[in-house]
Amino acid sequence: MKTTTPAERDMQMNKATARDTRTEVLKRSIRANVPLRKTFVQAPKGAVSRHGPLKEFVTGRDLRGLKAYLMIVAACSSGVNGWTTTHDSAVWARMMDIDQTATEQSARTGAWRTLRRLEQRRLITCHRTGTKITVTLLREDGTGDPYDRPRGDTEENRFLQIPATFWTKGYDEQLDLPALALLLVVAREKNWSSFPAEKAPEWYGWSADTHERGLKKLLALGLVERREHYEKAPLAPMGVTMTYQYQRTAVVRPRKARKQATTPAAKTTTTSRAGGSR
Structure with a gap:
């Protein structure tokens, strides 16, 4: 030995x-x-x-x-x-x-x-x-x-x-390919956006199954959160339709920049918008 x-x-x-x-x-x-x-x-x-x-x-x-x-x-x-x-x-x-x-x-x-x-x-x-x-x-x-x-x-x-x-913190080590792709997709949009799987081939170029598996993995890992969203639908049996909306959880959201001390005469405000729409 x-x-x-x-x-x-x-x-x-x-x-x-x-x-x-x-x-x-x-x-x-x-x-x-x-x-x-x-x-x-x-x-x-x-x-x-x-x-x-x-x-x-x-x-x-x-x-x-x-x-x-x-x-x-x-x-x-x-x-x-x-x-x-x-x-x-x-x-x-x-x-x-x-x-x-x-x-x-x-x-x-x-x-x-x-x-x-x-x-x-x-x-x-x-x-x-x-x-x-x-x-x-x-x-x-x-x-x-x-x-x-x-x-x-x-x-x-x-x-x-x-x-x-x-x-x-090693979050990247936990993700498979569908989950990493969907994390980028969710990060691309505003908080609480919908990501219908049937649109995945047209919007992103991969299958609905891949899309769903990615979102499911992110939910299981606690990297995104989901809520129900209802919209008026006069011709639907219940009068409404339900979709899921998603956003990143705090652990994978951008870190806020540290505030720097400013004088009243020289105060500046910096804003950054990374949101957008499909």
């Missing part, structure tokens, strides 16, 4: 985990909430297709790619290094949890292939220099246009926000 030395045990005990790595990335980005253009989830009204780039992750069953992309947005969108971040391929692999089920070299290769898929979807650019991989963020709509910080001033620039605690 192979035994481990005290030094080996000490190394294993102190080795950074995937969550440690994601947390450190978020610390470097210096932000409590990560902005993501709503066009990633759904194209604006009037577009030929309402489907956003998110559809390709869902229909392609690419949970690893979606999680990696959201982390890249978190790492790059602060603009600290010009929408770009660089890490060793082993760090990228650990960030994506690949190192848990693969050898070191296979994990490095898996990380590179995941980033290349994102590049093929025109969401990032990436290149390697030795073992280092540099990633640059592109616009979230999949057009391949250069990234700029969303301001919310136009329909194409409206954005949702994901709190950093989504990663640092």
Whole structure:
């Protein structure tokens, strides 16, 4: 039987985990909430297709790619290094949890292939220099246009926000692909909106079954809450129709910015609206 030395045990005990790595990335980005253009989830009204780039992750069953992309947005969108971040391929692999089920070299290769898929979807650019991989963020709509910080001033620039605690407290680790996609869908809309499953193929590009499974998982995990909503329906047997409305629970809502002390003569008010309508 192979035994481990005290030094080996000490190394294993102190080795950074995937969550440690994601947390450190978020610390470097210096932000409590990560902005993501709503066009990633759904194209604006009037577009030929309402489907956003998110559809390709869902229909392609690419949970690893979606999680990696959201982390890249978190790492790059602060603009600290010009929408770009660089890490060793082993760090990228650990960030994506690949190192848990693969050898070191296979994990490095898996990380590179995941980033290349994102590049093929025109969401990032990436290149390697030795073992280092540099990633640059592109616009979230999949057009391949250069990234700029969303301001919310136009329909194409409206954005949702994901709190950093989504990663640092491990909520991301609990979600399967339908649940993660639906969390983004719910975050895209105003609080207490309806998300009819029969509209999912038209609005988002995935099946009604996937849509329902995602909402069910989010409810089970306590990441969204649901209420009944009744509307007048003169031709319905009961005179009303009932739909479910959803909103994120507090644990995955954007964190409020800390208030800064102001003088009466120089008081400023900052507001941010991430809401929108389908």
